Amino acid sequence: MEEDRYGLPLSTASAEAAAAYREGIDLLLAFWPGATAAFERAIMLDPDFALAHAARARIHAIYLQREAALQTIARARDLVAKRGTAREQSHVAALVLAIEGRGTDALASTLTHLASWPRDAMIMALPLGAFGLLAFSGRADHDAARRDLCDSFASAYGEDWWFMSNHGWALTEAGELAKGRKITERSFALRRHNAYAVHALLHAMFEAGAPDEADALVEGWIGDYDRTGMLHGHICWHQALGALDRGDADKALAIYADVLRPAMDTAPPLNTLSDCASLLWRLMADAQPIPPDAWTEVATYAQNRFAGSTLPFAEMHLVMIAAAMHDGPALKGRLAAMERRLAEGKLAAGRIVPHMLRALRAFADGNWRGCARELTPVMGDLARLGGSHAQREVIEDTWILALIRSGATEKARAVLDARLHRRPSARDMRWRALTVG
Template sequence: MEEDRYGLELSTASAEAATAYRDGVDLLLAFWPGATDAFERAIMLDPDFALAHAARARIHAIYQQRGPALQTIARARELVAKRGTAREQSHVATLALAIEGRGAEALTSTLTHLASWPRDAMVMALPLGAFGLLAFSGRIDHDAARRDLCERFAAEYGEDWWFLSNHGWALTEAGEVAKGRAITERSFALRRHNAYAVHALLHAMFEDGALNEADALVENWIGDYDHTGMLHGHIRWHQALGALDRGDAASAVAIHLNVLSPAVSAAPPLNTLSDCASLLWRLSIENHPIAFELWEEIGTYARTGFPTSRLPFVEMHRAMVSAVTDDDIALNQRLRSFKAPPAGGSSPAAPLLPRLYLAFQAFYNENYRVCAEQLAPVQAEMARLGGSHAQRQVIEDTYILALIRSGALAKARQLIDARLHRRPSARDTRWRALTEA
């Protein structure tokens, strides 16, 4: 009987199909190019291999290819019902819920599944990461929840390179940066062709304030990572954050133009939108000139790629784009849309969204006091939006600069001092000087 790399049975009589599936899982978990080809090879070798179809559907979903994703996961459901173990049936059912966008049900199914099959890594991956089921659950404690989940199952995985990268990053995001970084470094040492570990390590370096070290890591590693890799652009986005910290806006703009923009990016759409919008906004709020055409490009991408999305993390970034590109009529239409909850109810993060739209618009229009008034009451709630600390910090950055420019220097200085106490930052040091002017 064929098994996956974690010792779980695979319902296929083709040794070659099983090998292709195992390869595909490792490549997908490492966010390394080639997973799609591997799963399609497994399907070609065994057209009735349900888990290969389910994994292919997962990649469709990551790239927001909703039609193919739903069609492929439906095929996996049909096949696993005819030829699949109880574990495989639960595996497919859980992935299906996630692919269909039924996040709360998918999270419940995931936890139930893991209680019986804790080493099912493809299911374990669903709640983890900055874009996982926990991060997008609307829970304010999702960082701690990811850490606790990893701690619960750490003994099951031991020194597995994939699990260590997740465990390390979860600890980092939950505030245990030194421990998280050490575990992530163990993961990276076990498998260097692991973009997920490099990404997790960059987040640890961000939290440490080790941005020059992060830049060196990317420069020394990125040459082996093809630009089609899922995290290629986002890893370079981290470099752009380091450039901004040094005051090197030109390098950050070059990364946007040459790597991140929709015209050149091969990244999943959510990465393209969030990386572009947040980097352009970070540049803009520090008064670095940005060609309006760049905002128009990402605005068109947001409207066409996310026409009906109500995901708070998407809206956080659409709010930045909207502030620059939309008129008052378009903004008011967007605000009115938040008053009608989508089918199935709204996220606990939903009340934050009107404030973000109004705050970013106010900042862009130089109404800094209004911006600060919108953001002040909800600073402690921003984790509900999902994503990582590094991604959400752009909101606090906006708040701090709004305080400085509206004359609330003491409050701004208090926030900057708290950040400098956690980690060194040349950018925060420059901002700190503004509060003494």
Template sequence: MALEDRYGLPLSTTSSEAASDYRDGVDLMLAGWTGTAETLERAIAADPDFALAHIARARVHAFYQQGDLARQKAALARELVARRGTDRERSHVETLSLAIEGRLPEAIASTLKHVEAWPRDAVVLSLPLGAFGLFAFSGMADHDRARFELCERVAHHYGEDWWFLTLYGWAMTENGDVARGRGVTERGFDLRRANAHAAHAVLHAMFEDGSIEEADRLVDQWIPTYDRAGILHGHIRWHQALGALEHGDAARALAIYADVLQPSATQAPPLNVVTDSASLLWRLSAYGHDVPQALWVEADAAAQKLFPKSSLSFADVHMALFAAATQNRDALTARLAVIEQRLAEGKLPAGSVVPAICRALAAFADEDYRACVQTLAPALGEVVRIGGSHAQRELIEDTYIVALMRSGEVPRARALLDARLHRRPSLRDTRWQAAMA
């Protein structure tokens, strides 16, 4: 009998051990769980010519910005699947390889074509989904809707599948249907509690509907089951730190930072190391809390090693936070020059909103709040193009609100806050009290 993956798709291996380890490794990867790399390595050891195990391992390397290893594994997978693989497997390997190589437009086109033919290929379907997926980093202004619509098209192929429900519900939440999204995500979470992506997606829904205390309890109850080496461990605690800030509890937010987010303490992938540390420290400072400059200096030094050059716009914006907060004008000027050059060459998918945000952040750090407001105001509607989640991008709107307050335009700031509280009525205003003082 032919060996299959968990979704019933044939696997080109005669090793039942390799197939079993591959199935388990993919489930661990889709759950954001520890042991993924080791399980996939066992599949490779059981059948060194099994292309899908190699490309799955390459994707895990890519998560951790191990680009050379990821590309080497992808190249090997291409060779192997050409010798022994089905049409589906060849398309699978090619699509993941394009994503690993950073060829986003080609990867998106290949993904959509592949999903049309093989909608139950969950590994390929996962590529455009999530806050750091192909859609989010495509520069599209409607990537939230695109994710939701893609999930809608294939939902009937998955039914009550724990992985699909997780990402389907998250897509609903980010697209504005928070109540439905939370319910769908919680169904997936109930089916598999050892699923970090589900816990994360539920926290996003709770962020959007203002269930801050409930989110805090969820993290406290669930996080002991998740190893600190888990790919989302630090980021899930980052969500808890945001909840602390909603109540003006800077001490707790800083304690969480020291425990799992500080570069010397975290085991997160590079992109999370940079974005979670920069955004939390910036929020603390913007809301009027004291942030020891040593924390900024340490985090900036780590970030410069991880992202020394302009790359993803989402990363560039967070690198601008570091440059602004540490008053490193040379670093910001150099990065802005590269960003502007990429924009001029048509190689900046997110467009002109990226340099606008960087300049506004620098103006904010210089306490030129009026310039910050003037620069950000026309760009606010385009911030979505940098990618990430709504919770992550809200930092830009928060910066704008504080800049309004500090430039004397409190009524405009108050109107924005009232609109947010209307959307999330259970939120408190505590975090803004220090900023408005």
């Protein structure tokens, strides 16, 4: 019987289909272009190959192609019931739950599956990362949970380039910077065409306050990475954050115009939404000029793709857009929907969501005291939104600027001193100067 790269049997009689599937899995795990074509080739070579259909459904889901994802994973479920091992049936079942948006059930199914088949990397990937099942679970401790999960499975993977990139990043997000970076660098050394490892290294550099080093990494590496790569735009977003830290808004804007704006980006929609909205918000919050009609372009992009969104991380960015555009009806509707979900017990991230929405609206209206009042009691809950530290920091930045502009300079200075103790930042030093005198 054919096997995947991790030694797990594959129910296909076609060696060529199995080879295409293995190639597709490696490309997907590395966030490298070509995975879709590889899975479609596997399906062409063996139309009854259930796991190839399941992997194709996963990519549909990443790009928010909901109907295609549901149809394709349904095909995988039918096929695996007829011709599939117990592992493959469990594999598809976990993906079904994830693609249907049943996060709690999907996480439980994933952990049960991994207890029997720890080296099933496609399923291992589901709870990991800034957009994974743990990050979007609403748990305040999801960074530590990802680290602990990786720690517990490290012996099963050994020096596997994919697992190490995840393990290293999980350690970094959980505060173990030196250990996390060392493991991530080893992953990168094993496979340089691994955008996930580069991304994890950029997070390690962000946490260490090393924007120049991050900029050099991107400049020296990204020439090999096609713009169609899932993380191409987001890696450039990290570069733009470094430019803002150095006070170089012109470079950040150039990156936005050349790579990030919706008309230029081919990334998964959640990346495009969050990268564009958060960078524009950072520029606006710091009184930097932004391109004419930039907010309108992002709003148009988001309108159809996130029409039914209830994900708090997406809501954060959708409200940035509505607040920046002073779209009162949209803000009122989103706030009412989130408060209703909170009252019904359906909002895993909890009370931080309506507080954050009201705060962003207040900030855009120049109501600094109102913004600070909304955010101060929930700043300890930021992790419940999901995403990474670097992505969530835009809310902390908003809070700090609201404190400064409302006259609460002593509180702002204390927050900035704590951040500067954790990592150096030229931007935070500039802001701290505003709290003195």
